[in-house]
Amino acid sequence: MRVATVTFNPAIDQTITVDHLIPGEVHRARAVRQNAGGKGVNVASCLADWGIPVTAFGLLGRENAALFETLCAEKTIADRFLRIPGATRVNLKIVDDRDTTDINMGGAAVDAPALEKQIAQVEAFAGSDSLIVLSGSLPPGCPPGLYAELIARLRGRGARVLLDTSGLPLLLALQGDTPPNIIKPNLRELAEWAGEPVETAEDALRIATRLAAKGVELIVVSMGAEGALFLFHSVALTARLRAEGVTSTVGAGDAMVAGLVAALSDAVGLEEIARRSTAFAVGKLGLAGPNLPDRETILALMEQVTIASAGRTEAGEAGETT
Numbered sequence: 458m459r460v461a462t463v464t465f466n467p468a469i470d471q472t473i474t475v476d477h478l479i480p481g482e483v484h485r486a487r488a489v490r491q492n493a494g495g496k497g498v499n500v501a502s503c504l505a506d507w508g509i510p511v512t513a514f515g516l517l518g519r520e521n522a523a524l525f526e527t528l529c530a531e532k533t534i535a536d537r538f539l540r541i542p543g544a545t546r547v548n549l550k551i552v553d554d555r556d557t558t559d560i561n562m563g564g565a566a567v568d569a570p571a572l573e574k575q576i577a578q579v580e581a582f583a584g585s586d587s588l589i590v591l592s593g594s595l596p597p598g599c600p601p602g603l604y605a606e607l608i609a610r611l612r613g614r615g616a617r618v619l620l621d622t623s624g625l626p627l628l629l630a631l632q633g634d635t636p637p638n639i640i641k642p643n644l645r646e647l648a649e650w651a652g653e654p655v656e657t658a659e660d661a662l663r664i665a666t667r668l669a670a671k672g673v674e675l676i677v678v679s680m681g682a683e684g685a686l687f688l689f690h691s692v693a694l695t696a697r698l699r700a701e702g703v704t705s706t707v708g709a710g711d712a713m714v715a716g717l718v719a720a721l722s723d724a725v726g727l728e729e730i731a732r733r734s735t736a737f738a739v740g741k742l743g744l745a746g747p748n749l750p751d752r753e754t755i756l757a758l759m760e761q762v763t764i765a766s767a768g769r770t771e772a773g774e775a776g777e778t779t
């Protein structure tokens with residue numbers, strides 16, 4: 458299976474470590490780090506670490522493309538980003554003794570010709586042997602229905618599509634006749650879509666069942682330290698693994714998406730999908746930046762994942778994912 462990621466709004470993640478964040482106070486930074494980021498970039502980076510060839514599409518500001526170019530060169534990610542005038546946004550990640558606080562910028566505005574050019578290249582890549590990951594927010598200038606339209610075009614060419622986004626672009630993508638094959642909302646994103654609170658695995662399953670009825674084949678709801686809920690062909694389970702040390706939670710969801718893609722490319726069953734994506738996410742937590750630990754560590758983490766049945770939403774069997 459050929460894999461591509463699409464990141465219309467990549468970001469340089471600037472991570473600042475402080476002792477204890479107090480709003481309104483002056484802080485001394487203990488460390489500052491920058492890495493190429495944005496959801497699809499992080500997914501591509503983790504897939505490359507696992508050894509899966511990946512092509513990265515998206516829009517990249519010409520003025521500060523170096524970090525992305527280095528990442529692609531070092532990890533042998535096929536760089537198909539379209540360079541556009543200006544700079545890619547810088548997102549702030551503040552890590553203190555308790556938490557990670559994210560401040561994400563809107564991003565540089567894009568114009569219609571650049572967007573169309575890149576979309577045409579993604580479409581040309583798509584085929585029945587491909588899985589395409591559409592990730593992250595849309596920058597100013599992108600119509601909010603862009604993912605909805607692109608999903609229809611890519612699926613029309615036989616590609617499988619995984620969507621990981623939020624807000625209006627997610628809402629519109631799930632409204633149309635051609636939904637994505639796979640989605641990975643977190644609890645907040647799912648609640649936004651549902652228009653009601655979603656706090657527990659039970660809530661998540663109730664809402665995920667509605668999404669399955671719309672035709673989404675695999676729904677993964679990530680719940681931070683509580684793990685994740687997986688719903689595939691009416692079979693639901695939860696997966697959870699305690700993190701031993703958390704260096705940064707930034708990109709945990711993206712590592713989970715990479716684990717999903719890695720599992721789907723091997724056409725394994727639902728339990729294996731859950732084990733692998735959880736191990737990718739928890740493995741990433743111990744590292745700075747969008748990186749996975751070595752293969753042996755991931756395999757060991759997979760063994761330790763606690764899987765529990767969350768029931769069946771109607772008659773259905775857990776089986777192969779092809």
Ligand SMILES: Nc1ncnc2c1ncn2[C@@H]1O[C@H](COP(=O)(O)OP(=O)(O)O)[C@@H](O)[C@H]1O
Pocket residue numbers: 643644678679680681682683684685697698699700703706707708709710711713735738739742
């Ligand atoms: N503190 C944590 N302890 C254990 N696992 C975690 C923790 N934070 C995240 N994870 C794992 O990473 C996955 C994705 O994290 P989450 O925060 O839900 O995603 P996102 O980054 O998209 O908001 C979770 O489903 C879980 O498996």
Ligand SMILES: O=P(O)(O)OC[C@H]1O[C@](O)(COP(=O)(O)O)[C@@H](O)[C@@H]1O
Pocket residue numbers: 466468469470494495496497499548561592593594595706707708709710711712
């Ligand atoms: O496109 P958005 O929604 O603004 O998110 C971008 C941010 O999300 C990240 O990809 C991290 O995402 P996750 O923590 O959800 O995996 C950062 O690298 C980036 O700064």
